[in-house]
Amino acid sequence: MKREYVTFVRRLANLAEGKQVLFIKDLTPGPSKYDTKLVRAELSRSAHTLPNGDTLWIRSETGYLHPQHWTIKILNELPPYVPGEPWQDIFTALKHLD
Amino acid sequence: MPFVNLRDFISAIERSGDLARIKKEVDWDMEVGAVSRRVFEQSGPALWFEKIKDYPRGFSILNGPVATWRRVAIALDLDPDSTARQIYAAYEQRREKKLKPAHVKSAPCQENVMNGPEVDIYKLPAPMVHDGDGGRYIGTWDIVVTKDPDSGWTNWGMYRFMTHTRNMLTGWPQATSQLALVMKSKYLPHKKPMPIAVVIGCDPVCHLVATEPYRPGESEVEHAGGIRGCPVDLVQCKTSDLMVPAQAEIVIEGEILPDRIALEGPFGEYPGYRSGTMGEGVLVQITAITHRNNPIITLTTLGIPPDDSSIAASLTAAIAIKRGLKRRGVPVTEVYVPPEGVTHLVVVGVEHGGSQVARQVLDFITARRVMVSKVIVVNKDTDVFDMNQVIHAFATKCHPGRGIILEHYEGRGNALTPCYSADERRRLKGTSAVFDATWPEEWEEETIPVKSSFETTYPDSLKAKVLDNWRSYGLGEKT
Numbered sequence: 001m002k003r004e005y006v007t008f009v010r011r012l013a014n015l016a017e018g019k020q021v022l023f024i025k026d027l028t029p030g031p032s033k034y035d036t037k038l039v040r041a042e043l044s045r046s047a048h049t050l051p052n053g054d055t056l057w058i059r060s061e062t063g064y065l066h067p068q069h070w071t072i073k074i075l076n077e078l079p080p081y082v083p084g085e086p087w088q089d090i091f092t093a094l095k096h097l098d
Numbered sequence: 099m100p101f102v103n104l105r106d107f108i109s110a111i112e113r114s115g116d117l118a119r120i121k122k123e124v125d126w127d128m129e130v131g132a133v134s135r136r137v138f139e140q141s142g143p144a145l146w147f148e149k150i151k152d153y154p155r156g157f158s159i160l161n162g163p164v165a166t167w168r169r170v171a172i173a174l175d176l177d178p179d180s181t182a183r184q185i186y187a188a189y190e191q192r193r194e195k196k197l198k199p200a201h202v203k204s205a206p207c208q209e210n211v212m213n214g215p216e217v218d219i220y221k222l223p224a225p226m227v228h229d230g231d232g233g234r235y236i237g238t239w240d241i242v243v244t245k246d247p248d249s250g251w252t253n254w255g256m257y258r259f260m261t262h263t264r265n266m267l268t269g270w271p272q273a274t275s276q277l278a279l280v281m282k283s284k285y286l287p288h289k290k291p292m293p294i295a296v297v298i299g300c301d302p303v304c305h306l307v308a309t310e311p312y313r314p315g316e317s318e319v320e321h322a323g324g325i326r327g328c329p330v331d332l333v334q335c336k337t338s339d340l341m342v343p344a345q346a347e348i349v350i351e352g353e354i355l356p357d358r359i360a361l362e363g364p365f366g367e368y369p370g371y372r373s374g375t376m377g378e379g380v381l382v383q384i385t386a387i388t389h390r391n392n393p394i395i396t397l398t399t400l401g402i403p404p405d406d407s408s409i410a411a412s413l414t415a416a417i418a419i420k421r422g423l424k425r426r427g428v429p430v431t432e433v434y435v436p437p438e439g440v441t442h443l444v445v446v447g448v449e450h451g452g453s454q455v456a457r458q459v460l461d462f463i464t465a466r467r468v469m470v471s472k473v474i475v476v477n478k479d480t481d482v483f484d485m486n487q488v489i490h491a492f493a494t495k496c497h498p499g500r501g502i503i504l505e506h507y508e509g510r511g512n513a514l515t516p517c518y519s520a521d522e523r524r525r526l527k528g529t530s531a532v533f534d535a536t537w538p539e540e541w542e543e544e545t546i547p548v549k550s551s552f553e554t555t556y557p558d559s560l561k562a563k564v565l566d567n568w569r570s571y572g573l574g575e576k577t
Contacts (some may be wrong), residue, residue, distance in 0.1 A: 008232055008376060009362060010520075024363040025233065031152040033127060034233050036262050036361065042116055056408060061374040061520075063230025080263050084359035087273045088503050090377035093359060098559045 001027060005072060006057040010091060012066055015058060017044050021078065024056065026085075038078040047071045071072045100326040101301045102177060103206070103345035104394060107173060108146065110158065115141050116169050118229055123149040126159070126234070131227040134161035134399035141166055141404060146394075148149045150223040156392035157223050161399055163239065164302050165406045172301035174325070182412070182434075183483050189325065190417050197323030197330075205344030209298075212387040213336065217265045217345040219384060222262050222348065228366040232376060233260040235365060236350070237269065239396040239406055241297040241308040243340050246280050247290075252341065253277060254318035256308040258365055259296050259350075262381070267296070267352065268362035270379040273325065274467035274510055274526065276314055281354060281380075291353035293338035294382060299347025299396045304330060307408070309468075310414035319343075337385035347396070352382040368411070369440045370402035371516045374523060408437040415441050419463070419470075421430070428458045434482040442515065443472045447482040451475060451536020456503055460532040464505045469512045473532045478558035480535075488535075495535040548549055 005024040009015045019042050025034045044050045045068070053071035060066070084093035101107040109116040118137075124130050124147050134145055147159040164170045170182040176188055212218065224236035237259030245252050253276050259269035271277040285292040307322040319341075324327040332341040335351045342349050360378030366372040398406035412435040420433040429449035435441055446459050456475045463470050476482060480491045496502065511518065511528030517526055537546050549552065552561065568576040 008364070010377070028426065029127075032264070034226060035220070035264070036233065038360070048542055059230060061376040063228075063366075063372045064230075065230065080266065081355070081358040081360045083357060085286060085356065086354060086359065086380040087278065087378050088359055090359055090361055 004057065005054060006059060008059050008061065008062070010061045012058060015043070015070075017048040019075070021094055023033065023080075024072070027057075036080055038080045038082065039053060040075045042073045042075060044071045054092065100328050101173065101303070102326075102331070103301050104299045104347055104396065105165070107163065107302050108144075108394075110172055111144055111163075111169055112174055115169070116166070116172065116178070118143045118145055120145055120147045121149065122329045122402050123151055125151045126153070126223045127151075127226045128229055130159055130161065130225045130397070131399045133230075134397065135401055138162060138165055138401065138405045144169060151222040158301070158392070159223060159225060159395045159397050161397045162308065163396060165398070165404055165466050167409065167410055168292075170306075170409060173306065175327075176423065182481070184432075186413060186416060188251070189413055189418070192325045192327070192418060195324035196317070196320035197231065197322045197328070197367045199319045199323060199330045199332045199341070201341065202331045202333050202344050202438055203263045205331070206390045207342065207349050207389045208333065208336065208347040209391050210393075211336060214385075216363070217387055218560065219261045219267070219350070219387065220264055222387070222389070222393065223395065226394070227399060228399070228401070228520040230372060231260075231365050231467075232361065232363045233262070233268075233346070236267070237296045237298065237396065238400065239305055239398040241300060241304060241343070242269075242271065242277065243295040243297060244277050244280060244292060245340060246283050246503070249315070251315050252319065252356050253280065253314075254304075254308045255303070258364065258367075259382070259384060260365070262360055262554050266360070267350065267359050267382040267384060268379050269382060270365070271377060272467070272513060273378070277316070286355075286356050291355055291383070293335075293340050294352055294354050295335055295338070295340045295342045296352075297342050297346045297348070298348040299351070299394050300345065301326065304343055306410050306414060309410045319506060335386070338345075338390060346390075347393045348387070350384055351386040351388070352384040354380045354382055366401055367514050368405075368407040369442060369514050369516055370398050372513060372517045374520055375513050378524075385476055402547065403437045403440055408440050411441045412437045415469075417446070419444060419446070422462055423459065425459060426462050428455060428462065431478045432482045432549055436485055438485075439472075441469055443474070444470050444474045445482045446473055447478055447480065447489050448536060449473055449478055449535065450539060451477050451518065452539030453500070453534060456532045456534035457537070460503055460505050460530060463532075464507055464530050467510045467512075468507060468528060468530055470527065471512070471515055471530050473530070474535055475532060476536050477536045479554070492533055495509075496533045496535065501534040505530050
């Protein structure tokens with residue numbers, strides 16, 4: 001069964017298809033819903049490209065939900081943090097992991 | 099009698115009719131938030147959600163402990179029908195007194211302890227407050243305790259914290275907050291983690307005090323004791339030397355990591371918007387979670403006013419600003435922070451006005467981190483608590499050409515100001531304006547427009563006659 005996740009981006013335009021490192025939140029119902037994972041994953045706008053992928057919802061920095069979901073195939077899970085100093089921009093830090 | 103814990107306060111607001119118990123099971127995933135928000139927008143009672151989906155009976159959520167002036171009055175042991183002015187006056191007077199805390203060895207907040215590998219934040223019903231938030235915010239109406247390792251000064255603040263993983267939180271004390279200043283100057287240079295305790299569910303005064311912008315070095319816990327009229331009991335954390343209120347419902351102990359970060363936010367914040375603060379917070383490794391039996395999470399479902407933040411900050415910010423203006427020699431009479439203005443708007447009454455006084459007010463407001471973007475300065479004949487009078491003074495006395503003074507700044511603005519662009523918010527760049535609704539000092543008295551009101555237009559003898567005859571005019575009792 002497909003799982004559902006959500007990720008946050010500053011702007012949708014910042015998200016690219018292909019292999020990415022990104023934070024996702026697990027939307028599986030239950031007391032652990034919204035648990036965060038840092039994953040290396042393949043992303044696609046189209047479910048056809050990743051037929052065994054899961055659903056990825058995308059929200060902007062204001063929480064705006066983009067109406068069209070993407071597809072995500074998790075390649076591996078990383079520790080749920082990235083190197084960086086408090087108050088540093090997380091997306092800049094993530095880029096260094098790519 | 100002062101309240102020493104949340105439960106006594108809950109009993110009091112239940113007796114006064116200011117609490118509703120929700121016995122029906124509700125979902126922590128937005129249902130608690132949706133009900134709470136709607137009740138806030140109706141200025142309704144505090145809500146005690148007694149049965150939360152996915153969690154054992156006894157794990158509950160209290161939304162809106164002090165989201166009305168009535169509940170603030172009860173928290174301060176005043177007449178519940180006290181006016182905002184009376185509440186301000188009582189708080190201001192009590193704020194002068196400080197009481198040192200008492201240290202205890204055992205505490206209700208440590209009746210249950212999760213340590214090390216047992217730590218699981220998902221054992222607590224942290225709510226998903228709004229649709230579109232970045233996660234479940236366990237810290238909304240909290241007290242965040244940290245310490246300056248050199249001076250030993252313990253700081254209390256109120257900052258948002260959300261669940262990240264089973265044993266991690268992310269949070270967003272603003273980069274200009276006192277917590278941030280200590281972290282940046284005392285821990286980061288040595289790459290040391292900063293011990294932190296996120297305390298949830300204390301007596302209402304402790305939380306009120308945590309919202310107040312005390313100056314660095316001031317002891318919030320001593321002020322809380324003074325305002326309550328009895329010392330706050332403190333107990334040492336299980337995994338650090340931080341001291342936390344012993345009567346709290348829940349304490350999340352941890353460390354802010356100096357070299358690791360994770361996604362935080364966004365969150366529907368106190369100005370009433372989710373305006374894009376995200377991904378620039380701190381990461382906390384939880385070292386222990388302690389809680390009372392049947393713990394109660396205090397929640398404020400922030401949004402458009404009124405809510406706990408807009409009401410509490412109306413009180414605590416106003417008193418702090420008044421004190422600061424007095425220190426700077428401004429002839430301030432009263433300060434009012436209207437809850438509808440969510441601390442972006444402040445009304446300052448002055449003994450005598452003019453552009454120099456307005457400038458002094460603006461200089462104070464923008465001296466350090468700037469949380470206020472608009473200040474209306476009025477003469478003392480305007481009741482600052484009466485927004486009808488304030489709007490009238492603003493509309494008629496503030497010269498649109500020379501009565502608006504601006505101050506621009508960068509690096510210390512309020513990133514939560516919704517009208518700032520995304521770039522301004524990120525750079526903490528902003529502008530504050532003072533609207534001088536006072537008469538210029540250089541105007542001669544005989545040239546100053548005379549206010550046409552009953553109080554100001556007629557001779558005292560005639561006013562007395564009118565009032566004496568009020569009933570005889572067929573107008574009922576004079577009010």
